[in-house]
Amino acid sequence: MPSFVFSPAGWLQPLRLLVAHGWLREAGVDAWLGALRADWRLNRTFARVHSLRWVAADMLALRLKANRNWPGARPGQAVLVYGERDGVRLARCYSLTVVRGRVLELAIKRQPGGRFADKLIDTLLPGDVLELGAPSGELEWPRDADSGVLLLAAGSGITALYGLLREALAKGCKQPVWLLHSVRRREQRAFVPELQALMARHPNLRVQWLITGEPAGEGELHGRLGAEHLRDLPAHSLLACGPHGFVQGALSLWSAEPRAGTAQWEAFSPPPAQVAGAGQAVRLEFARSGLRAEGDDQRSLLEQAEARGLKPKHGCRQGICTECTCQLLEGRVRDLRSGRETSEPGQPIRICVSAPLSDVRIDL
Numbered sequence: 005m006p007s008f009v010f011s012p013a014g015w016l017q018p019l020r021l022l023v024a025h026g027w028l029r030e031a032g033v034d035a036w037l038g039a040l041r042a043d044w045r046l047n048r049t050f051a052r053v054h055s056l057r058w059v060a061a062d063m064l065a066l067r068l069k070a071n072r073n074w075p076g077a078r079p080g081q082a083v084l085v086y087g088e089r090d091g092v093r094l095a096r097c098y099s100l101t102v103v104r105g106r107v108l109e110l111a112i113k114r115q116p117g118g119r120f121a122d123k124l125i126d127t128l129l130p131g132d133v134l135e136l137g138a139p140s141g142e143l144e145w146p147r148d149a150d151s152g153v154l155l156l157a158a159g160s161g162i163t164a165l166y167g168l169l170r171e172a173l174a175k176g177c178k179q180p181v182w183l184l185h186s187v188r189r190r191e192q193r194a195f196v197p198e199l200q201a202l203m204a205r206h207p208n209l210r211v212q213w214l215i216t217g218e219p220a221g222e223g224e225l226h227g228r229l230g231a232e233h234l235r236d237l238p239a240h241s242l243l244a245c246g247p248h249g250f251v252q253g254a255l256s257l258w259s260a261e262p263r264a265g266t267a268q269w270e271a272f273s274p275p276p277a278q279v280a281g282a283g284q285a286v287r288l289e290f291a292r293s294g295l296r297a298e299g300d301d302q303r304s305l306l307e308q309a310e311a312r313g314l315k316p317k318h319g320c321r322q323g324i325c326t327e328c329t330c331q332l333l334e335g336r337v338r339d340l341r342s343g344r345e346t347s348e349p350g351q352p353i354r355i356c357v358s359a360p361l362s363d364v365r366i367d368l
């Protein structure tokens with residue numbers, strides 16, 4: 005028997021044209037579409053929660069189906085998840101562990117005092133709808149992986165690396181791969197059955213857990229990540245993901261030995277906050293706002309703009325989502341994560357992780 009499925013896909017394009025020509029307002033069209041079905045929108049990506057499962061004692065994985073505005077992504081990239089708490093719109097960045105067309109999975113970890121993550125974990129139900137931002141993130145499986153790949157994750161840093169690992173193995177990766185996941189308590193080890201199943205299917209994969217806050221179990225390592233944990237490893241390309249301090253430690257351990265491969269990393273916590281007034285004084289000019297102010301060369305431009313009453317668009321505050329990107333018009337800035345300097349006028353910079361090194365003018 006023929007079936008009829010009502011879908012807006014056919015008539016969204018004419019609506020987009022009407023919006024583009026100013027005949028309709030996008031917000032109005034979205035309100036109308038959203039009233040018809042919670043995940044329908046003209047251009048924005050909304051996703052329906054299909055299922056939820058605990059993948060660690062404090063980490064909940066969401067299986068989602070995005071609407072047709074989803075632009076596509078690869079595992080290991082991250083998306084902003086938008087939500088509201090006490091009337092304030094908030095967003096947090098989560099890595100995609102599964103991407104199959106419009107079917108996505110991401111995992112949310114409880115955070116001490118994490119109002120956003122805890123609310124999602126405590127209230128989300130299958131059928132609920134979430135708004136997602138555009139995918140971002142540059143981590144990718146190393147092209148020069150011949151000598152093997154070393155994956156170092158701490159806490160929820162496992163999510164980005166697990167997504168990349170699954171995809172690489174599914175595509176036939178045969179090089180030695182060693183994944184070390186550092187957690188404080190054993191119950192925080194995530195995706196354990198899935199990783200054990202991957203090890204059983206792929207003899208080139210070795211997974212180990214490093215327990216930092218309590219005695220380790222059999223076959224596990226104990227203590228903070230140190231040179232002794234990486235001894236005897238063949239030369240490897242490195243992918244590291246975790247809090248800023250863990251990533252910095254992983255990079256210095258990895259680069260202490262000559263290695264054949266490359267290092268990629270992503271830190272999901274910003275570098276330690278600096279005190280206002282510390283460091284060298286610089287002049288800041290926010291061109292579009294017409295604001296000039298004294299600043300310093302220690303704190304991010306985002307922090308310094310906010311301290312002066314501006315409200316720049318932002319998402320993750322970790323240099324991942326690109327929401328805060330502005331053009332550097334004049335001056336020199338430093339990436340707080342890598343120390344890399346940029347001084348080319350017109351260059352896009354992520355102001356949440358860029359600090360001025362000289363007087364600067366930015367398009368904000």
Ligand code: FES
Binds near residue numbers: 322324356
């Ligand atoms: S706020 Fe996400 S990159 Fe700056």
